[in-house]
Amino acid sequence: MDEDKWISSNLRTGKLIIRFRVRGFPKQFYLNSGLVCSKTNWDIVRSRKEIIERDIALNRFDPTLKLYKFGNYQKAVVPTEKLSLDKLWDKFLAFQTQHLERSTLESDYKQITKILVELSSQSLEDAPIIRDVLLAKYSYHTAHKALAAFSRCCRWGIDS
Template sequence: MAVTVDPKTQKLNIRFRVNGYKKQFYLASGLNNLVKNRIIVESRWEEIQRDIALGRFDSTLKSYKFGNYQNAVVQTEKLSLDNLWDKFLTFQAQHLERSTLESDYKQITKIIVELSSQLFEDAPTIRDWLLAKYSYHTTHKALAAFSRCCKWGIDSRLIDFNPFEKIQIPSPKNSSIENEVKAYTLEQRDLIITAFESHAKFSYYSSLIKFLFWTGCRLGEAFALTWGDISRQCTRISITKAYSTSGCYEVQ
């Protein structure tokens, strides 16, 4: 439903339902069905959706009324970086795979916990602390993540400015090279397999190495496999989960 037009008055309205509430919600805009007005009403509907997702939906609809709309902005000093990051991760978890959260955000979460300050006004100090403690590449990655988090916070009306936007450091010169993935040649593959097969101490890894090369399976996916993932005819393997330090989780 969402944005509708009253057939009699040709005014734009918002109709919707929310899980946990039996009734249908109705919000009259009082605006005529014009393109510019529809943009305003759709924007209000997006704000309502954000509040629903963040668990702060106002079921009285008072804070969403048109003409007298006041959506209070949480002042920056009342919300620290770690608090905002937690809310950001909660939101991201609704549409990202857990494997993505683990790979992209786990390191940043650890860094935030170790920060010398969690205050937004200390953003320059946080940058300098990161440069002193971590590599340039890690610092660049962390500051970029902080900035994305703050941009989300602004869109969600949790903060009113992004203190990390103007203190970003240039991208590492070799970042494109570092991120480039190069596959082994067939000759290199065979040499690696042979080296494992003939090694006096680590030869028992050779079967695993062959399996990884021949299937393209990732380490986490291989370590999570069980006999239940193999067909009765032993002709097919179903890779539906991966293993991390926190345990197995579904990826498909």
């Protein structure tokens, strides 16, 4: 690992830490990365250090260190349930009913639901096929509107 006076490995835990001082603050700052010492993790911690240095230079340093904390590095839990587009769409609409006016739901989303029901495949793996069917069967405007809505639906699904 490259020599960096801010970054070191905790002797007790073997995890990389960032220690530094900031002019105008009496205490030393300490940020535990939770990452074991390796070349890749060293680069990750150095990147965070550079963000802190930039914020100090721009006079927007966060002394609480909340902006700089490292995330939880446990393995992500991958959902076992594979949703089809129609099931995901139903969940998306249920969510949207809390945020959109009834008129929007009835005009825009009702038409797209009708299009969705008519699709031969509901599998998210068939996205290119769904796109091609929409473009072949509907006007460009309608196909684009449906694809944009399905895209928002899928993004919502990923975020949720």
